[in-house]
Amino acid sequence: xxxxxxxxxxxxAASGFGEGIARRFGEEGASVLIADMDxxxxxxxAASLPRxxxxxxxxxxxxxxxxxxxxxxxxxxxxDVLVNNAGTTHRNQPMLEVDEATFDRVYAVNVKSVxxxxxxxxxxxxxxxxxxxxxxxxxxxxxxxxxxxxxxGSKGAVITLTKSMAAExxxxxxxxxxxxxxxxxxxxxxxxxxxxxxxEIRKKFVxxxxxxxxxxxxxxxNAALFLCSAEAExxxxxxxxxxxxxxx
Numbered sequence: 001x002x003x004x005x006x007x008x009x010x011x012x013a014a015s016g017f018g019e020g021i022a023r024r025f026g027e028e029g030a031s032v033l034i035a036d037m038d039x040x041x042x043x044x045x046a047a048s049l050p051r052x053x054x055x056x057x058x059x060x061x062x063x064x065x066x067x068x069x070x071x072x073x074x075x076x077x078x079x080d081v082l083v084n085n086a087g088t089t090h091r092n093q094p095m096l097e098v099d100e101a102t103f104d105r106v107y108a109v110n111v112k113s114v115x116x117x118x119x120x121x122x123x124x125x126x127x128x129x130x131x132x133x134x135x136x137x138x139x140x141x142x143x144x145x146x147x148x149x150x151x152x153g154s155k156g157a158v159i160t161l162t163k164s165m166a167a168e169x170x171x172x173x174x175x176x177x178x179x180x181x182x183x184x185x186x187x188x189x190x191x192x193x194x195x196x197x198x199x200e201i202r203k204k205f206v207x208x209x210x211x212x213x214x215x216x217x218x219x220x221x222n223a224a225l226f227l228c229s230a231e232a233e234x235x236x237x238x239x240x241x242x243x244x245x246x247x248x
Contacts, residue, residue, distance in 0.1 A: 003028040184216060
């Protein structure tokens, strides 16, 4: 039980990578706060885990992120792990066709959320004597694909933030790492593909991945488990590709 007696907040945990991480953490003994905008799916995931609660949150709003952290404290008495997984994108399209409101939303959800998570969770972790923060970035921040320019930039920001946070928070015993998954089965898959998820389009994406398939939730969950467990106690500032070789 690699996360026995640990409390984890996982944003965007009602589906996709976040759900996979929540289930894997639960298997390894963690108490999990399922934080998501989708109450119906989030409640269902929480009900299926032995030690879980649901909290509805818009990760771009400071009042809601503050309430999320408090919900974990109220339910479980601590915050040992924060997984900033919630994310969004614009449709794969020429960069000048992305409207300003969409751009703002991408950066609010993908980047501002990391800031807000730190603002409200880091003081708790400091009081507890340490903790682990895991940011879910993307191979898009390392090897950008055309058509996703502003999304790529948001994930590049998450990678840089991860390294800077790790350097600044190390003296507090707070480790900060990131995962860079390649495209996988999530609610954003069709958007990454330009709005149409077809076998032909999938084939083009998979052709860029040396191991010959898209990422799966369990791939990301297993990597997240390692980085958030005591097995990785000497790792901080790591941005690990979970990409089947995409970034080679």
